[in-house]
Amino acid sequence: MIKIVLIGAGNVAFHLCQAFKNSENTKVVQIFNRTLENIAVFPESIDKTNSYTKLKEADIYIIAVSDDSVSMVSENFLLNNKLVVHTSGSVAMKTLSDKNRKGVFYPLQSFSKSRKVDFSEIPICVEASEEKDLELLKVLGKSISEKVVVINSEERKRLHLSAVIVNNFVNYLYQVGSNLLEEEALSFDLLKPLIKETALKIESLPPFEAQTGPAKRNDKKTIEKHLHLLKDSPYKKLYAEMTEAILREYSILDNN
Ligand SMILES: NC(=O)c1ccc[n+]([C@@H]2O[C@H](COP(=O)([O-])OP(=O)(O)OC[C@H]3O[C@@H](n4cnc5c(N)ncnc54)[C@H](OP(=O)(O)O)[C@@H]3O)[C@@H](O)[C@H]2O)c1
Numbered sequence: 430m431i432k433i434v435l436i437g438a439g440n441v442a443f444h445l446c447q448a449f450k451n452s453e454n455t456k457v458v459q460i461f462n463r464t465l466e467n468i469a470v471f472p473e474s475i476d477k478t479n480s481y482t483k484l485k486e487a488d489i490y491i492i493a494v495s496d497d498s499v500s501m502v503s504e505n506f507l508l509n510n511k512l513v514v515h516t517s518g519s520v521a522m523k524t525l526s527d528k529n530r531k532g533v534f535y536p537l538q539s540f541s542k543s544r545k546v547d548f549s550e551i552p553i554c555v556e557a558s559e560e561k562d563l564e565l566l567k568v569l570g571k572s573i574s575e576k577v578v579v580i581n582s583e584e585r586k587r588l589h590l591s592a593v594i595v596n597n598f599v600n601y602l603y604q605v606g607s608n609l610l611e612e613e614a615l616s617f618d619l620l621k622p623l624i625k626e627t628a629l630k631i632e633s634l635p636p637f638e639a640q641t642g643p644a645k646r647n648d649k650k651t652i653e654k655h656l657h658l659l660k661d662s663p664y665k666k667l668y669a670e671m672t673e674a675i676l677r678e679y680s681i682l683d684n685n
Pocket residue numbers: 436437438439440441442462463464467492493494495496498501502516517518519535536537538539540541
């Protein structure tokens with residue numbers, strides 16, 4: 430049984446706690462959060478504290494706090510030579526305090542407390558400063574997920590960058606689509622089947638092959654019509670730049 434202390438009570442700590450609770454191989458022995466009220470939603474059976482002096486003995490301490498606070502929180506630990514990991518995609522492992530053994534346990538998914546997640550499908554990216562700790566993190570990852578990968582801090586930075594583009598940027602484009610429809614009192618629901626199909630398509634096709642639309646076809650007339658529709662819109666530049674990027678990706682721009 431791997432004993433875990435969770436530090437933080439946000440989206441990631443909440444979902445990790447559920448996943449560890451559902452596994453036979455793991456036990457969350459304590460949850461720490463600087464604001465006690467915010468841990469009230471966690472299971473009653475788990476010990477809760479907001480004091481660094483009261484941290485329990487565990488095999489792994491998982492810091493799931495805001496990126497900017499990871500370093501400071503790890504410095505606040507009164508423990509020594511324990512395995513302390515963070516859950517961030519963009520924070521280097523070396524950011525953790527030297528007082529303890531370091532590691533990373535980064536679940537590559539977008540988490541919100543209100544949305545259920547199936548952890549078995551979520552890639553868990555692990556890294557550790559010591560070989561035996563890496564092995565333990567792999568075992569921990571496998572107890573909740575079918576996909577555990579060893580990724581170093583440099584690789585993780587690149588992975589996080591890609592994740593932001595395919596998740597946050599794409600979601601922003603949904604917002605742009607929604608705003609444009611709203612101007613004509615049209616419902617965003619009309620776009621949902623298209624959004625779903627676009628997302629599902631990359632299960633069987635690489636993104637390069639899955640691309641369709643006026644830019645991919647180099648359909649200049651339609652592109653001009655769209656730019657005209659957007660002539661007074663803040664999104665005109667975005668449309669032009671995205672179109673140009675697609676033309677460049679398919680080497681269409683160079684031939685014009
Ligand atoms: N959300 C995601 O989709 C996602 C996915 C993968 C990885 N991550 C990573 O997981 C980590 C946690 O993200 P999250 O989304 O769970 O965060 P979150 O929901 O915003 O929760 C932040 C947590 O950090 C605590 N905190 C903030 N500043 C602190 C400080 N100065 N000292 C002590 N505790 C502090 C907060 O405590 P209070 O309750 O007291 O405010 C809260 O428990 C981050 O490193 C993030 O990059 C997030």
